[in-house]
Amino acid sequence: MQKRIASAAGKAGAETSICDAIRAAILERRLAPGTKLQEVPLGTFFGVSRTIVRQALRRLAHEGIVSLRDRRVAVVARPSSQEVTDMFAARRAIEAAVVEHVVARITRDEVAALRRLVRSEEAAYGRGARAEGLKLSLAFHESLGRLCGNPVLMRYLTELVLQTSLAVALYEQPDRVHAHADHLELLDAVARHDAKRAVRRMILHLNDLERDLHLHAPPAAPSLESIFGVPKAR
Amino acid sequence: MQKRIASAAGKAGAETSICDAIRAAILERRLAPGTKLQEVPLGTFFGVSRTIVRQALRRLAHEGIVSLRDRRVAVVARPSSQEVTDMFAARRAIEAAVVEHVVARITRDEVAALRRLVRSEEAAYGRGARAEGLKLSLAFHESLGRLCGNPVLMRYLTELVLQTSLAVALYEQPDRVHAHADHLELLDAVARHDAKRAVRRMILHLNDLERDLHLHAPPAAPSLESIFGVPKAR
DNA sequence: GCGAATCATCTTGTATACCAAAAGTGATTG
């Protein structure tokens, strides 16, 4: 049962499997920022040698979700608030370009598909399935990336979505509830081929996302409290 | 004399040295697109083992300037015309964002430094030092990246500048002469803190760059003719 | 009893050995 992921992908691209597994784990909040990623344990778990694990970690480091301090254990990245600000700025630039391209080339069918996606996203949030909603929300942005027809833009978008997801995991305020209507309004503008409005919607959406974080002092330590709850007297 | 580069950087970061050396070689047109990058020769040349070379090549592959087809020799990337179109689109998006940020935070001194840079660039072109001009032109874009104050944007910009330089090497029309005035006009807009105009200037500049390529049929083979000249009768 | 230094262990960095696949070469045959 242990090597499910590795064997699922077979021999082909073990490194890619590991990257995918780690990316998914981060997105699903199963790997918290700061978590140690040791080469040998990962290797034995996935049934490959350290060589492959090492390659995977380097790749993830280049994608900005793993930090690779010299001669020290690799850890899931813990971006500073400044870095988070920077990556959101970059994401605004990329997503704006993506939306522009999408508006210019999207078909009716594709709009319909996106609309279904957004509806199921809202439905998920509606019934309190937060994790599911989050996943569909990411899928929405990913879909836009795919529909823009530019692999380069899409690659950067994917990277930044992942990085910002990590940032959200680090800095989110637990009580905050996200404005899910954003995606629908954005999609409406896209459907009307109103590029200006769609881009503005996207920017506002990302601004909201960023504003809902608390990027002040607390770097959100890999806190023991968040794992064990409030320390009881003893 | 062989290991000049490796020894120059010492033990520290042999991989980085190799990456830098290859990047520089590509920028200076000493490494043409399609050139094979074999692991053993590179390793012996730089005085490191294949492991390091392999890591360097993977890194460059992630940066998009080396292609790493499975089980085949690594080569300097030869982007298709479609890929070139895509990377220019991405570069427009990133450079626009960069310029916006630069306009918002640049100081007088920094403007003056940029102006000196542009002047020396034009001087180089003026006296026919094409390679020197090209280098300074890249330095100008790099400087903007640094001045925008956002490491994420800067990283993407650096990548795209390198990639597009490669594309230019592949598709440029030899007789075409570039419009060097672009940088000066752009800088004027930046100096006046006119973001709208500066961004428009940048977009137009990049459009010119792209338009001056001939992105039709000829993928510009790594032709022996271009290396040895016209084959003489024998 | 507490703090600091030293020592053992563990983890990563690099090189190398081995394996499999691909490409080039030459011979053989149609």
Added chain:
DNA sequence: CAATCACTTTTGGTATACAAGATGATTCGC
């Protein structure tokens, strides 16, 4: 004479062995 096939050589992929450095525990001194 040319095309195809098999072999050889080269080249990349993976695992492993070894070296250097960091981490953490234990112990000695104050």
